Amino acid sequence: MSKFTALGEAGAALLGGTLATETALGGGSLSEIVRIRLADGRDAVVKGGGRPEVEARMLRAIADTGAPAPAVLAVGDGVLAIEALDAGGSMSQAWPQIGAMLATLHTAKDSRSGWDDDYAFARVAIENRWTQSWPAFWGERRLLVNVPHVGVDLARRLEALAQSLPDRLPELAAPSLLHGDLWGGNVLVSRGGAVSFIDPACYYGHGEVDIAMLNMFDTPPRAFYDAYGTLEPGFDERQPIYRLWPALVHLRLFGSGYRGLVERLLSEAGV
Structure with a gap:
């Protein structure tokens, strides 16, 4: 054997x-x-x-x-x-590099939101069909797809939030290439401080989505934002809306322990 x-x-x-x-x-x-x-x-x-x-x-x-x-x-x-990469370094020392490299990633643009292929996190489907409207993409592909899986109360709140997105999310003339699942575990840092992005779930959309994911389990310091560049007005108000999708994925994959997070983010989003 x-x-x-x-x-x-x-x-x-x-x-x-x-x-x-x-x-x-x-x-x-x-x-x-x-x-x-x-x-x-x-x-x-x-x-x-x-x-x-x-x-x-x-x-x-x-x-x-x-x-x-x-x-x-x-x-x-x-x-x-x-490629097998060194991962012996610490994120705490690499935030400026992470910010600069994320800004580099986001320079890649398309005229639509989405990706050529659908994807999945285990049993949770990721629908990526191309859409001209970014609020419509986020509402339909990232929020409403969860309605059948989260119970009546959360479903009603998600539907109300999705309906309000045209007034809350920007229409993007040139959506950016996103990593799509950029939490700390998907950023490798070498002993020398070089960073690498792994385990992507790419699509084109609003660059703030990747920053929202980074903030799910980590707290990027000012050095990260200084290296990334200027944030758009309304950034703070959009962050709970963008964090909802990974929170919903965690709820569906790992169970009711994440329900409180989903409820809190919905409340922060005003629904």
């Missing part, structure tokens, strides 16, 4: 090598992730589950902006092999 997992073996085969060592990596609550070393000395991170061909396109799109992302090494049936 092999001492390696099927995922490690699949990654090695995808890279055309022989597996020498394998280490399970943390943070893969929605997919299996291992770091492998091949007999010829090459290292890679191998992910299973999800839609690896879509994630590969997202990583390449991030890198094409000049923002940092691991290189895609190979994509196979249910398997993605990417």
